[in-house]
Amino acid sequence: MWSVLVSGLATGALFAATALVYNVMFSTSKVLSITTGHLAMLGGVFGAWFITGLGLPWIIGLVGAVVVGAAFGWLTDVLAIRRVLARSDEHLWLLSTLALATMVQQAVGLWWGTEPKPFPRLIPQDFGAGITDQKFWLPIAIAVGMALGLELFYRRTMYGKLFLAMSEDAFAARARGVPTDRIRAVSYVIAGALGALAGFAAGQLTFAYFALGLTLTLNGFIALAVGGLGSNVGALIGGAALGLLNAFSSYFVGGEFQQTISVGLLLLVLLLKPEGLLGSKNTRPV
Amino acid sequence: MNQAPKLLAGIVLGAALSLLGSAAVAQNIRIGWLSSLTGPLSSAALAENQGVQLAVEEINAAGGILGRQIELLTRDTAGDPTKAVNFAQQLAFSDKVDFVIGPVNSGEGLATTPVLAKAGIPTMVIGSIDQLTDAKKYPRAFRVINTNTQWIGSANDYALKTLKRTKVAVIGDTTGYGTSSAKTAQELLDKAGIKPVYNVLIDPNKTDLSDEMAKAKAAGADVVMPWSAATGLLGRLLNARGDMGWDVPVVGHPALMAAQIRALLNKPQYWENTFAAGYVSTTYDESGKLPARTQELVDKMRPRLGGKDIDVLFWWVAMGYDCVKIIEYAVKTAGSTDPAAVQKALENTPRYEGIYATYTWGPDQRNGFPDSNMAVNVANTFKDGSFRMAPR
Numbered sequence: 001m002w003s004v005l006v007s008g009l010a011t012g013a014l015f016a017a018t019a020l021v022y023n024v025m026f027s028t029s030k031v032l033s034i035t036t037g038h039l040a041m042l043g044g045v046f047g048a049w050f051i052t053g054l055g056l057p058w059i060i061g062l063v064g065a066v067v068v069g070a071a072f073g074w075l076t077d078v079l080a081i082r083r084v085l086a087r088s089d090e091h092l093w094l095l096s097t098l099a100l101a102t103m104v105q106q107a108v109g110l111w112w113g114t115e116p117k118p119f120p121r122l123i124p125q126d127f128g129a130g131i132t133d134q135k136f137w138l139p140i141a142i143a144v145g146m147a148l149g150l151e152l153f154y155r156r157t158m159y160g161k162l163f164l165a166m167s168e169d170a171f172a173a174r175a176r177g178v179p180t181d182r183i184r185a186v187s188y189v190i191a192g193a194l195g196a197l198a199g200f201a202a203g204q205l206t207f208a209y210f211a212l213g214l215t216l217t218l219n220g221f222i223a224l225a226v227g228g229l230g231s232n233v234g235a236l237i238g239g240a241a242l243g244l245l246n247a248f249s250s251y252f253v254g255g256e257f258q259q260t261i262s263v264g265l266l267l268l269v270l271l272l273k274p275e276g277l278l279g280s281k282n283t284r285p286v
Numbered sequence: 287m288n289q290a291p292k293l294l295a296g297i298v299l300g301a302a303l304s305l306l307g308s309a310a311v312a313q314n315i316r317i318g319w320l321s322s323l324t325g326p327l328s329s330a331a332l333a334e335n336q337g338v339q340l341a342v343e344e345i346n347a348a349g350g351i352l353g354r355q356i357e358l359l360t361r362d363t364a365g366d367p368t369k370a371v372n373f374a375q376q377l378a379f380s381d382k383v384d385f386v387i388g389p390v391n392s393g394e395g396l397a398t399t400p401v402l403a404k405a406g407i408p409t410m411v412i413g414s415i416d417q418l419t420d421a422k423k424y425p426r427a428f429r430v431i432n433t434n435t436q437w438i439g440s441a442n443d444y445a446l447k448t449l450k451r452t453k454v455a456v457i458g459d460t461t462g463y464g465t466s467s468a469k470t471a472q473e474l475l476d477k478a479g480i481k482p483v484y485n486v487l488i489d490p491n492k493t494d495l496s497d498e499m500a501k502a503k504a505a506g507a508d509v510v511m512p513w514s515a516a517t518g519l520l521g522r523l524l525n526a527r528g529d530m531g532w533d534v535p536v537v538g539h540p541a542l543m544a545a546q547i548r549a550l551l552n553k554p555q556y557w558e559n560t561f562a563a564g565y566v567s568t569t570y571d572e573s574g575k576l577p578a579r580t581q582e583l584v585d586k587m588r589p590r591l592g593g594k595d596i597d598v599l600f601w602w603v604a605m606g607y608d609c610v611k612i613i614e615y616a617v618k619t620a621g622s623t624d625p626a627a628v629q630k631a632l633e634n635t636p637r638y639e640g641i642y643a644t645y646t647w648g649p650d651q652r653n654g655f656p657d658s659n660m661a662v663n664v665a666n667t668f669k670d671g672s673f674r675m676a677p678r
Contacts, residue, residue, distance in 0.1 A: 007496070
């Protein structure tokens with residue numbers, strides 16, 4: 001039973017990290033990018049390639065994967081966000097980010113192959129470690145670290161405060177001289193780096209697999225909606241709840257109902273508490 | 287004034303051209319090859335393609351079939367049923383092929399089989415799910431590969447009769463293929479009077495299987511039988527078994543033998559005590575030799591595959607080769623490419639000796655692969671495209 005709990009928490013931590021990445025991009029652009037899960041996929045695939053394929057030390061592999069993620073984050077802003085937001089208030093970003101996500105997945109599938117490939121062991125540890133195995137604890141540690149780091153970033157740094165200002169009211173922030181386009185680009189670069197970091201940390205759990213992105217995009221979104229859009233603590237709680245629900249429903253009911261139960265959770269939260277567990281109600285005084 | 291000579295000349299010229307045209311068309315036997323050369327499961331298609339190409343080259347170099355050269359029209363479906371059905375229509379109604387081989391994946395086959403049946407084109411079926419052949423609905427679709435039931439049946443037989451295990455854990459995945467295979471496995475076990483002690487369907491992307499394996503162990507399983515083509519899931523299953531130190535035999539789908547599994551294992555020894563359904567034609571005997579017909583094809587194929595050890599599953603190559611040779615046999619027996627005559631020739635085939643198998647089709651029998659040509663292999667014994675026989 002402990003193994004169900006720990007593996008559920010670890011998977012949930014990856015969902016939570018994806019939800020945190022959503023939050024970073026959402027704060028500056030009000031966009032829920034379909035490419036969010038693909039950032040983690042890139043972290044896993046490029047991490048495995050740098051370390052196993054090119055024989056680089058894992059720390060270099062980590063830096064390389066994060067750089068690739070950051071670059072893809074920036075590319076997402078340039079190709080799928082900037083012009084779309086400048087021209088329309090409609091939700092066309094849904095299509096532009098879906099197109100980019102599909103393209104990157106196809107490209108990785110052609111280059112890397114469509115079968116899952118192994119992700120290397122990062123810390124020397126016997127494989128019989130059971131629930132203390134690093135494949136479970138690395139993603140959990142990274143997700144918690146990311147949430148703490150983001151809280152500090154928002155509260156203690158000028159850029160963090162600018163993110164919050166844009167999150168509150170982008171037009172007002174621009175009116176007060178905040179370079180909103182540049183801040184948004186920075187947020188996408190940070191989101192890319194964090195997404196790749198999460199994918200790298202969970203690589204031993206997920207393998208380096210080209211089709212991981214869309215699964216994470218969906219489950220990360222459910223974690224975000226359950227926890228509350230914009231809340232980092234909510235993202236952690238939502239991710240953990242979803243991961244545990246998946247693991248225990250699969251254990252007690254069977255894998256064929258796992259997806260239905262996850263999406264059912266989303267529906268339930270949307271009906272009962274649309275702003276999520278820790279989200280704030282969006283009211284504007286008039 | 288007198289137009290008659292000109293008119294006559296025109297008619298003669300027109301008739302000559304039309305005769306020339308029809309002769310050119312008649313010269314070639316057109317075979318459509320629906321192959322997923324890119325995308326998921328492309329490794330099987332690429333290997334099959336090698337066999338198809340070699341057979342076509344050999345037959346054409348020897349003067350063709352009944353003096354007609356084979357023209358191969360390859361279409362890459364990328365494993366996508368939508369593309370497959372579009373290409374099937376193109377091959378049938380625009381290219382007007384005489385035969386179709388494929389498609390490679392069962393999901394694509396479900397989409398194309400009715401289209402090709404409607405067009406009345408003799409088809410070599412290489413998908414394993416049972417619904418792809420039906421002597422009444424699809425009278426010209428002849429299956430070359432074994433059925434899924436044969437894979438499951440031979441693995442069940444090995445687990446129950448050879449390993450003498452009775453407490454079976456059946457593990458399927460939640461894809462259509464995994465679900466239906468697990469159901470078939472359960473039905474076959476029921477017939478043998480065995481009720482599985484543990485039965486579960488798992489999401490193929492589930493990140494850790496130690497809980498499921500712990501449940502199977504707690505249920506008292508003495509053999510684990512996974513029915514999934516997802517190498518990630520199978521790799522995780524073998525890792526969970528190894529990490530928990532459970533020395534239970536794993537017997538199941540041929541994907542357990544895939545080279546990709548080796549890379550996913552935490553330790554190479556986690557692949558031991560693992561057996562999968564395979565074929566007599568690509569199984570080494572006790573003296574380490576392949577059947578003579580297979581060895582002959584291996585020797586012919588080796589230069590095309592790089593000249594070194596063969597690193598693809600050779601049964602796919604042999605099956606691709608056989609598909610074209612069966613078409614050659616059918617046209618020669620029928621005396622033409624007339625679809626009705628070809629159907630009659632094929633459905634009166636008591637024993638066609640190919641490389642991959644010795645096939646039998648009858649008026650009501652469209653599955654040509656015999657049970658006796660199935661084998662069970664030791665999963666971690668891949669060598670030069672083939673495997674060792676599981677201990678008997």
